[in-house]
Amino acid sequence: MQANGMHEQLGSELLQWRQWQLLDSVLPTGGFAHSYGLEAAIQTTFVTNPIDLKSYIVQVLENTGSLLLPFVYCACKSPDIVAWSKLDRLLEATLTNEVSRKASASQGSALLRVAASVYLEVPSLKEMRDKFLGSGSVYFHHAPIFGLICGFLGFDSSTTQRMYMFMAMRDVISAATRLNLVGPLGASVLQHQLALVAEEMMKKWMDRPVDEACQVAPMLDVVQGCHQYLFSRLFCS
Numbered sequence: 001m002q003a004n005g006m007h008e009q010l011g012s013e014l015l016q017w018r019q020w021q022l023l024d025s026v027l028p029t030g031g032f033a034h035s036y037g038l039e040a041a042i043q044t045t046f047v048t049n050p051i052d053l054k055s056y057i058v059q060v061l062e063n064t065g066s067l068l069l070p071f072v073y074c075a076c077k078s079p080d081i082v083a084w085s086k087l088d089r090l091l092e093a094t095l096t097n098e099v100s101r102k103a104s105a106s107q108g109s110a111l112l113r114v115a116a117s118v119y120l121e122v123p124s125l126k127e128m129r130d131k132f133l134g135s136g137s138v139y140f141h142h143a144p145i146f147g148l149i150c151g152f153l154g155f156d157s158s159t160t161q162r163m164y165m166f167m168a169m170r171d172v173i174s175a176a177t178r179l180n181l182v183g184p185l186g187a188s189v190l191q192h193q194l195a196l197v198a199e200e201m202m203k204k205w206m207d208r209p210v211d212e213a214c215q216v217a218p219m220l221d222v223v224q225g226c227h228q229y230l231f232s233r234l235f236c237s
Contacts (some may be wrong), residue, residue: 029083030110034103035175035235036060037224059217064168065205069161070213072147075159087144107139115149122152147150165202
């Protein structure tokens with residue numbers, strides 16, 4: 001009995017280390033190459049100051065929750081490669097602009113490459129990489145592949161969805177810093193202020209099936225679609 005308790009505690013502790021690694025900005029998944037449309041929003045004067053930025057991030061969080069959390073949730077709750085491939089194709093059909101589709105697929109395929117190399121204790125990840133990468137049969141969109149990997153690693157669906165919301169907030173705030181819209185200290189303050197908003201958004205949209213996925217901030221989609229027409233750009237999307 002005592003040995004079993006020690007194994008459970010060790011498993012829980014290792015899971016925390018895995019969580020921190022997945023959230024670490026050092027993980028080479030390409031997330032910081034994308035601005036969630038913020039660069040285009042600035043150049044089109046949709047966002048011009050820190051107040052606009054805060055409103056923009058809230059909309060990003062709302063859209064992430066309404067559109068992408070259902071895919072994260074379903075992939076994590078039942079981590080199965082066949083079910084994941086169906087979710088992946090459904091999200092490809094759901095995303096409405098080319099910029100967001102390419103960004104999602106780029107980040108997702110990078111995440112799978114990293115996960116297959118790092119988490120050798122999950123052989124399914126390597127099998128997926130060897131079978132599907134470069135095959136053209138799947139798209140590797142970020143939300144379902146993130147949910148699948150977290151499910152394979154043993155994360156519960158609530159933790160996984162909260163992690164996904166955190167990454168969205170982290171990445172867009174990081175983009176704002178590199179675009180000189182806010183300084184590093186201001187970015188930290190902003191992230192702290194928006195943590196409660198992110199939690200509320202997560203609770204609002206968590207644990208929903210994919211047939212309830214929807215776009216609630218269509219202007220973000222329009223703005224991000226303009227990114228490919230920018231004359232000068234720092235980010236891929």
